Amino acid sequence: MFVAVTAALVVALALALVRAALGPTVFDRVQAANTVGTLAILMLAALGFVSDRPEFLDLAIVYALLNVVGTFAVLKFFRYGDLGHPGEETEQRP
Amino acid sequence: MSTIVDILSWVLLVAGGFFCIVGTIGLNRMPDFFTRMHAASVTDTLGAGFVLLGLMLQAGWTLVMVKLVFIGLLIFFTSPAATHALAKAAIARGLKPLLHRDES
Numbered sequence: 001m002f003v004a005v006t007a008a009l010v011v012a013l014a015l016a017l018v019r020a021a022l023g024p025t026v027f028d029r030v031q032a033a034n035t036v037g038t039l040a041i042l043m044l045a046a047l048g049f050v051s052d053r054p055e056f057l058d059l060a061i062v063y064a065l066l067n068v069v070g071t072f073a074v075l076k077f078f079r080y081g082d083l084g085h086p087g088e089e090t091e092q093r094p
Numbered sequence: 095m096s097t098i099v100d101i102l103s104w105v106l107l108v109a110g111g112f113f114c115i116v117g118t119i120g121l122n123r124m125p126d127f128f129t130r131m132h133a134a135s136v137t138d139t140l141g142a143g144f145v146l147l148g149l150m151l152q153a154g155w156t157l158v159m160v161k162l163v164f165i166g167l168l169i170f171f172t173s174p175a176a177t178h179a180l181a182k183a184a185i186a187r188g189l190k191p192l193l194h195r196d197e198s
Contacts, residue, residue: 001104005145006110012137015118020131027184028127034176035121035134039114041165042145049149057161064165068172072179079183 002050011045030074037067103151110144126192127184131177138173140165145192 013036020032041060048056077083111138120133146166153159 001107005107005111005148007107008115009145012111012114012118012141015115015122019118019121022122025127025184025189027180027187027189028130031127031131031180032121034180035118035137038138038142038169038173039118041169042110042114042142045146045149045162045165049152054158057158058175060165061161061168064168064172068125069158075179075183079186085097092172 002046006043006046006050009039009046013039013043026078030071030078033074034067034071037063037071041067099151103148105145106148106151110141110146110148113137113144114141125195128181128191129190135173135177138177140167142169144147 016032016035016039020029020036023029023032041064044056044060044063048054048060074084117133117135117137117140120136121130124130124133143166146162146169150159150162153162
């Protein structure tokens, strides 16, 4: 049963990677990376049930946190051109 | 009782997998970036929701279910924030939505 879900998630992952490869703008790629992250979380949980090892769920939680923080960092970089300098005021940013 | 829970969780898991695939197919077929965001959010909400619900039914009242609830809450709160940041960054960088396709 879980293997079926894992297979479906692998197909979805492949499709998301196709969009990551094709995506014309960088934001398509960031969106595809976000989707790949979500699918990776689900696959970790499903594989945790397949191999009967509950520790995978801890990995899924950590990966969910990292995925979001990574998405914000990439977006900030492409939005402002850099990740900001120490001691710089944020008001006058374009 | 346990067969009902098994059948229900099996249906939820298959539905979750189905919506994940639908979301990623939409990610590829949608013409424009902003419509693709809608398709990707289908994966985030329905796909993840059903899969996690199905796994919760399988886990029963254990610590595993608590972790699954936390994952669900995490996705529930962070996915819209990420999508919002994505749209804001795209518009700020001058990515115009495709309002009408000029059928020439």
